[in-house]
Amino acid sequence: MAIRKVVLCDDDPDIRAIGEISLRDVGGWDVVCVNDGFAAVDAARAEMPDLILLDIMMPRLDGPGTFAKLQEDPQCSSIPVVFMTAKAQSHELRGYTDLGAAGVIAKPFDPLTLPEQIRALVEGG
Numbered sequence: 001m002a003i004r005k006v007v008l009c010d011d012d013p014d015i016r017a018i019g020e021i022s023l024r025d026v027g028g029w030d031v032v033c034v035n036d037g038f039a040a041v042d043a044a045r046a047e048m049p050d051l052i053l054l055d056i057m058m059p060r061l062d063g064p065g066t067f068a069k070l071q072e073d074p075q076c077s078s079i080p081v082v083f084m085t086a087k088a089q090s091h092e093l094r095g096y097t098d099l100g101a102a103g104v105i106a107k108p109f110d111p112l113t114l115p116e117q118i119r120a121l122v123e124g125g
Contacts (some may be wrong), residue, residue: 027115037061
């Protein structure tokens with residue numbers, strides 16, 4: 001699966017800015033940035049991205065709640081989701097992939113290798 005468009009959802013404006021630059025300039029992808037889970041669901045429906053990069057801890061609707069809403073929507077349920085979290089305990093990471101996520105990336109991430117990490121999780125290399 002080739003990635004062309006990514007929805008990046010994080011409530012931290014700095015993470016969104018760095019992530020967008022990384023995904024666009026290093027990854028070569030179109031990026032749609034949103035700041036909460038509700039906006040991520042709306043963007044997924046409107047944009048039909050190849051991937052959603054989703055923060056775990058957000059106000060209003062957190063990452064797992066957003067993932068559940070995406071899974072309930074037949075239009076969005078097949079879009080791969082990669083969680084991002086600063087809480088990278090191994091048992092927590094397993095829990096997120098057990099939900100059905102394509103993978104988990106620890107924050108802070110390296111902007112120069114973020115697209116490569118995503119490709120490894122989603123495309124298998």
